[in-house]
């Protein structure tokens with residue numbers, strides 16, 4: 001036998017096999033990744049759509065009117081692929097899910113250090129609207145994901161008038177969503193008529209020197225930002241921009257300096273669920289933000305954003321179905337930061 005011919009053939013066959021296996025493997029990995037994201041979204045929706053626990057927020061009267069059965073889930077990957085189940089085209093008020101996006105804008109304008117010094121980054125372990133947290137914490141405004149810090153974040157934006165401040169925020173959210181967003185007027189009016197606690201917080205912060213514009217103007221712009229309407233899909237694109245290091249997967253625009261993303265996600269991880277942040281980190285292990293409109297955005301860094309929306313809330317003001325759905329997606333596919341074993 002001709003040894004050298006034999007070994008040429010041997011290497012040729014090995015090469016062919018290797019190519020074939022590699023292609024087959026790449027193909028199946030691709031198919032699995034794509035198919036699996038759709039199936040996990042469907043799975044989470046089916047698993048929790050019968051869950052009736054909790055109730056709509058009603059301290060903002062308009063939110064009590066949102067149909068409680070709505071339930072949508074959307075995943076958008078960093079390469080812009082979209083996977084959805086349920087009511088993903090219903091426009092609900094973003095509420096506190098807006099807060100990290102305004103914090104991102106403050107970071108853009110003034111840097112992460114200014115945000116740390118002028119607001120703070122400590123989780124409170126208390127409800128989102130806590131007044132006592134400001135009394136107890138030396139930084140007063142505490143962090144940009146509770147009401148106090150979020151109102152302070154609004155007051156930090158460079159603007160000459162409340163109108164300019166508001167337009168800047170609305171345009172910014174629209175850039176992040178990759179499409180034009182707008183205010184849900186009824187929610188804005190309803191919250192404006194009832195937001196005495198937020199006015200108290202703003203006045204107190206101003207008194208402490210921790211609010212950087214007129215307090216009632218800051219509350220008004222904050223109330224508008226909470227009343228912006230988003231669908232689960234639009235919110236998932238905003239989250240996917242964070243997952244994609246600040247670059248919008250749909251428009252390709254680098255909106256957030258990628259160096260600010262780790263700090264932003266760190267705050268979301270520590271404080272995104274208020275007094276349930278520890279439990280959330282323990283079970284889902286993802287940076288996330290909730291809102292009393294029933295939306296939750298979670299970020300799997302470098303991979304995707306997972307959004308769920310359903311109006312009924314638990315005691316902490318977090319959507320019962322949405323948190324269960326995202327927790328299921330994270331745990332069953334080992335997406336959490338610390339490599340939880342699949343359920």
Ligand code: GLN
Nearest residue numbers: 095096128226291292317
């Ligand atoms: N706009 C709401 C408020 O200030 C936001 C609260 C929330 O979503 N947790 O009370």
